[in-house]
Every structure is written in structure tokens, then in C-alpha cells.
Amino acid sequence: EDPGAGQPEEAGAVRPSTLVKVGVVAAIPLALLAMHFLLPRLSRWMSGAHTGSEGLETEHFVVYAPSPDVAKSAGAAAEEFAVDFVRRWGQARGIQLPEDRLHVYIFADHEALTRHGLLKQGQALERNAGYFSSGERLIALVGAEPEGLRHELTHMFLALSWPGADPSSWLNEGMAQWHESGADGSLPVAVARDVAAAMAGGSALPLEELLEAEPFDFTGERNRRFYFESAT
Numbered sequence: 001e002d003p004g005a006g007q008p009e010e011a012g013a014v015r016p017s018t019l020v021k022v023g024v025v026a027a028i029p030l031a032l033l034a035m036h037f038l039l040p041r042l043s044r045w046m047s048g049a050h051t052g053s054e055g056l057e058t059e060h061f062v063v064y065a066p067s068p069d070v071a072k073s074a075g076a077a078a079e080e081f082a083v084d085f086v087r088r089w090g091q092a093r094g095i096q097l098p099e100d101r102l103h104v105y106i107f108a109d110h111e112a113l114t115r116h117g118l119l120k121q122g123q124a125l126e127r128n129a130g131y132f133s134s135g136e137r138l139i140a141l142v143g144a145e146p147e148g149l150r151h152e153l154t155h156m157f158l159a160l161s162w163p164g165a166d167p168s169s170w171l172n173e174g175m176a177q178w179h180e181s182g183a184d185g186s187l188p189v190a191v192a193r194d195v196a197a198a199m200a201g202g203s204a205l206p207l208e209e210l211l212e213a214e215p216f217d218f219t220g221e222r223n224r225r226f227y228f229e230s231a232t
Contacts, residue, residue, distance in 0.1 A: 060098055065106040065144065074106055074144045081150050084183035085157060095161040102156065103138040104149075113142050128219060134159035147180040154179040169213045174230030187231055195232045198225075205229050 055062040056071040061078050065071035082097055089095050107113045113128070130141035130148050132155040139152040154176040158167060178185040187195075198204040205222075210229055217226050 055103070057101065060101055061104050062101050063104045063106065066108045070106060070144050074104060074149060077144075077146050077149055078104060078153060081146075081153055081183055082157075085153070085179070088183050089157075090161075093161070095157050098137075098156070098160055100137070103136075105138060105140040106144050107140070107142050110142050113140060116140055132156050132159065150182065151176045151180050168211065169215050169218060170210050170226070170230040173218050173227060174232075177227045177231035187228070191228050192232065195228050198229075 054068075055064050056068065056075055058075040058079050060082055061075055063071040063075040063078070065074060086095055086097050105116060107116065110129075113130070129143075130139065130152050132139050132152045134156075139149075139156065141148050141152060155172065158165075158172060158175065175185075178187065181187070195204070205225055210226070213226055213230070217223070220226075
């Protein structure tokens, strides 16, 4: 038995449990203040850890790349395409520049994109050269080739300008493929000839198959055919 049980506490004594409660209450505002300053810095650090560099901010994007030079050139290319795209298509179709900056991740190789995809998307992205995520407001790419950047930026404009819309895969990917060449959109002459020859020779995809295409059709073995015929 506890020899002190039932004995009155000394006057002015503070129970240990009370001290703990007071400490917890006092620590809450300090923790909130620390989170206010630390979380943005932690987020920037984690973002940079994916690509090996600090984020470079432009007017509408934050670009992470293996080197500052790559980030600078990609940021300039993204801004140029975005402004031209909105100037050409925006007024009549509700397309507008993003109000908050989007993150653009540029990776040196596909292995790095795969690690990023597993972390962010929960999938390895075996056949993807990049992707756009409207939920996370980010673009990820292997390399800084302007065609790939323009492709994903077109996806961005569709998703952010028409929130809640669910365009068919052929429309979504076809428009992105069409605008790889620039804000005005076109296809390389060789590609156009190839598609025309396939149509004339009867080897083109049946229209029903194209219109009912699923996202995985654009990452499969016949993805080139799906992309270019959708763009055409």
C-alpha cells in the first residue's frame, strides 16, 4: 500500500500532471511558429533533393533542374510558350496563365524520374518521358527538350483552365502533341506524311479505337500511332 495515500497535499504544491499540461499549452504556439518558418524551407529542400538543385523562380513557375543553367533556360522557355499560348488561344476559350506558380522538375535521366514517380505518383512511369499533375500542380520531365516541355504545358492549360473537365484521352494527348512544335501548333511534315500514308493504305487506327483510347494506349507499344493520329 502507498503510505502517502489519503494524506492531504502540502499547501501550494503543484501536481506533476498540471506542470505537464502547462508545458504542453505553452509549447503549442512555439510549435506553430516553428512550423510557419520551417515548413516552406523544408518543402523547398525536399523539392530540390529530387533534382539536385535549388528552385529557380520565374513569373509563373519554379524550376528544379540538375544545374542552374538548365533551370534558367527551361524557365525562360516555359514562360515564352505560356505567354504565347494564352495570347493566341486564351481570350475565346477561357485559357489563362496560372495564378500561383507551378513546379517544374527536370531530371537528368529516366531513373531519376522513376524515383520521383514512385514518391509522388506511386508508380514507376516506365514508358513516360514526363507528366503533368493537376492535383500537385507540377510538371516532371526527363531532360529539358522544348518539345516535351511544351507537351506537358499544354496538359497544364487544359487542366487549369477548365477545372473539373475530363477531356477524352485522344483530345488531351492530341492537343499536347499538336502544340509540341509551339504555341500555334503543327506537326512535322514527315509525321503528317506518315499519318496520311497510313490512312490511304488502310493501316491507320480505326476511328472508333482512337476515340475510345485510354491513357495506357499512349504509353503502350503503339503509342506513336495514337499520339500522331490524335494530333492529326
